[in-house]
Every structure is written in structure tokens, then in C-alpha cells.
Amino acid sequence: GLFRKDEVVPLPGDRVYISIVDFTKKVGFIEEILPRQSQLVRPAVANIDTVALVVSVKAPAPDLMLLDKLLLSAEVNGIDAIICINKIDLVEAEEYNRIIDEYKESGYNLILLSSKANVGFNTLKKAPKDRITVFAGQSGVGKSTILNKIMDSWIMETGEVSSRIERGKHTTRHAELVELKDGGYVVDTPGFSSFELAGISHTTLETYYPEFSSYxxxxxxxxxxxxxxxxxxxxxxxxxxxxxxGRHKRYAELYNLLKMQKDNEYRGKNRKGKD
Ligand SMILES: Nc1nc2c(ncn2[C@@H]2O[C@H](COP(=O)(O)OP(=O)(O)OP(=O)(O)O)[C@@H](O)[C@H]2O)c(=O)[nH]1
Ligand SMILES: [Zn+2]
Structure with a gap:
């Protein structure tokens, strides 16, 4: 396993073997970290199963290119994605139906939400069962509001107080997993809101679009x-x-961008070779 041999730092979400020193005082130490299925950088959490990507219908306007990039990022990391369309109290149905139309063939689970009007939380509650979920998306889309709502009503009573106190003591903020009443965990810190295209090639881009796969x-x-x-x-x-x-148009845009990056890289190398 990891850890002792490789000096791997334990992360929230890690599955570990521990040695118990004092059972009643809950003192023990980590013997071994089991292999990680996934690992995020921001927030630093291991074994995330689901990323709930939040877009708002308005204020800020939906950035579907960013959403597609975040979906790509989830696909590349082997993490399931669901799409939360938030702030639906701010627009008419036809406006958020446009977003649904763009993604319905992709097969991603779409959840309509409004923290303000208290819509969609029962559906959301069903989604993360037995899993570790992190919320992510552009700044201002309502991630913290959703998280607060979830943590106020779904959280397990045991350990809640102590973990809150614990949290206050730390000077540097780190993500924590919060256990939900219905099973599953949610990361208490919202995730990445920007995206790097690193590690994706234009030649394999198509494989990250579920709705392309049958062709x-x-x-x-x-x-x-x-x-x-x-x-x-x-x-x-x-x-x-x-x-x-829309999905295809943004795919083409990303394809051309990735191809251009690759071509530039190649030219750069060639030039060096000739000097
Ligand atoms: N009308 C409406 N406003 C909302 C809703 N959810 C959140 N807001 C508002 O949107 C603003 C941003 O919400 P946050 O929860 O801070 O958004 P965030 O995604 O955590 O933002 P960052 O911390 O910048 O990443 C706040 O003023 C919220 O009150 C909603 O469902 N409807
Ligand atoms: Zn083709």
C-alpha cells in the first residue's frame, strides 16, 4: 500500500487501515492508505465518486463552455458527474429548459434547483447515497448556499459538534467530509471553478462525450x-x-484549441532541433 513506503500524505476520503491505541479515547494511527480511485487537487480529497457541477440560470449567466470543461475533467478522472441547474426561481421555465435540451442526450443526471424557493433538494438528496460528492462550478452559482442547506438538514448528528469545533481550531482551511443522514458524504468545501486542458488530446476528446459514443x-x-x-x-x-x-459547437472549439496547442508544441520542438 501507500503511505509509509511512499510518504503519501493522507487525504479526506482516503480508505485506510488503522491501528487502535485507545478505543474509548478514539486514538489510533494510520498503518496504510489503500489505493485511491480518484484524487482531486482543489479541494484535496481522495475517492470522490460524484461531482455535482452547478450552473446558475442567471446571475451569473450559465457558462456552458466551463460546464463542458468540468464535465471533461470529471470524465478524465473517472468521476461521475451530475449537473445542478440552480437559481431557477430567477427565470421562466423555457430558459432553463434550453439548458436541459443541450444536455439531455449526454445522459448526465440533471437536477433543477433553487435554494431560495427550496426546489429540487429532495431529488438532490437521492443522488449522493453511499457516495462521496463534491460540489463544483463557477463563482457565484450558489455552491455554498446549497452546501449550507444540505449540511443544516441532512447531516448526521454524531460528530457534528466536535467536527465543527475542530474546524474552528485549524488555522489553514482544509476540506472535510460530512456524513449525511441518508448515507454518503459531501465535501464541505466547494471544488474547482476553473479548468486546465492538461492531459487531454484532441484525438481522444470525442471519448469524453457520452452522447457521441454510439457513433x-x-x-x-x-x-x-x-x-x-x-x-x-x-x-x-x-x-x-x-x-x-451547442455541445457539438463547443466540442469543435475545444478540438481546434487542443489541436493548435499540439501543433505549436510540435513546431517548438522542431525549431529547437534545427538550431
Ligand atoms: N435567486 C437565487 N439566489 C441564489 C440562489 N442560491 C444562491 N443564491 C445567491 O447567489 C449568491 C452566490 O451564492 P454562493 O452560495 O455564495 O455561491 P458560490 O457558488 O458558493 O460562490 P463562490 O463562493 O464565489 O464560489 C448569493 O448572493 C446567494 O444568496 C437561488 O437558488 N436563487
Ligand atoms: Zn465523424
Missing amino acids: FGRCRFTGCSHISEPDCCVKQALTEGLISA
Whole structure:
């Protein structure tokens, strides 16, 4: 295992073997950290199962490019994603239905929320059972408000007070897992709100779009980018409304960006070689 041999620092969410020193005083030490299924940097938490990506319908306006990037990030890290469409009290239904339409073919679980009007929390409550969930998304979309609401009403009574006191004593803020009454844990600190494209290649980008998956390998050209090639099954699906135009447009934008980065890298290397 990890830890002693490799000097791995334990994180919230780690599954560990412990040695108990004093059972009644709850004193013990970590013997071994079990292999991690996932590891986030911001917040530093291991074994996250679900990331709940929050967008608001208004104030701030939904940034669907950021949402797509965060979905990518979840896919790359092997973490399930759900999409929370928040602040629905601020707009008419047709406005948030536009977002639903863009993502309904992707298969991601979509939850309509309003912390203000107290909408959607029963659905949200069903989602994170037996799992570790972290909330993430752009600044101002309402992550902290959602978390506070969850923690005020769903939290396990045992340990709540002590962990709150504990928290106050720490000078540097670190994420903690909060155990929910219905099972599962939520990370008490909202996650990343920005995104780096590091580690993703334009050639594999398509594999992170669940709604593209049934068309893989069926295009006329191998390595089809699904952007400008003829006889492309993805583009065909697009015209039939089986893939949303917005998702595809942003996919194409990311594809071109990643390809350009790769080309620049390649040129940079070539130039060095010639000097
Ligand atoms: N109308 C409305 N306002 C909301 C709702 N949820 C949150 N807000 C407001 O939106 C603002 C931002 O909410 P926060 O919970 O601080 O957002 P956040 O995502 O945690 O923001 P950062 O801490 O900057 O990442 C606050 O003024 C909230 O009162 C909602 O459902 N409806
Ligand atoms: Zn194609």
C-alpha cells in the first residue's frame, strides 16, 4: 500500500487501515492508505465518486463552455458527474429548459434547483447515497448556499459538534467530509471553478462525450474529427437532433484549441532541433 513506503500524505476520503491505541479515547494511527480511485487537487480529497457541477440560470449567466470543461475533467478522472441547474426561481421555465435540451442526450443526471424557493433538494438528496460528492462550478452559482442547506438538514448528528469545533481550531482551511443522514458524504468545501486542458488530446476528446459514443468508428474516415469531414455519423446525428448543437459547437472549439496547442508544441520542438 501507500503511505509509509511512499510518504503519501493522507487525504479526506482516503480508505485506510488503522491501528487502535485507545478505543474509548478514539486514538489510533494510520498503518496504510489503500489505493485511491480518484484524487482531486482543489479541494484535496481522495475517492470522490460524484461531482455535482452547478450552473446558475442567471446571475451569473450559465457558462456552458466551463460546464463542458468540468464535465471533461470529471470524465478524465473517472468521476461521475451530475449537473445542478440552480437559481431557477430567477427565470421562466423555457430558459432553463434550453439548458436541459443541450444536455439531455449526454445522459448526465440533471437536477433543477433553487435554494431560495427550496426546489429540487429532495431529488438532490437521492443522488449522493453511499457516495462521496463534491460540489463544483463557477463563482457565484450558489455552491455554498446549497452546501449550507444540505449540511443544516441532512447531516448526521454524531460528530457534528466536535467536527465543527475542530474546524474552528485549524488555522489553514482544509476540506472535510460530512456524513449525511441518508448515507454518503459531501465535501464541505466547494471544488474547482476553473479548468486546465492538461492531459487531454484532441484525438481522444470525442471519448469524453457520452452522447457521441454510439457513433464511434462509423464515420467514413478513421480519426474523423466530426467537424468538417464528409460522411460523419456524429454530424449526421447532429442534423437529426440526436446530438445538441451547442455541445457539438463547443466540442469543435475545444478540438481546434487542443489541436493548435499540439501543433505549436510540435513546431517548438522542431525549431529547437534545427538550431
Ligand atoms: N435567486 C437565487 N439566489 C441564489 C440562489 N442560491 C444562491 N443564491 C445567491 O447567489 C449568491 C452566490 O451564492 P454562493 O452560495 O455564495 O455561491 P458560490 O457558488 O458558493 O460562490 P463562490 O463562493 O464565489 O464560489 C448569493 O448572493 C446567494 O444568496 C437561488 O437558488 N436563487
Ligand atoms: Zn465523424
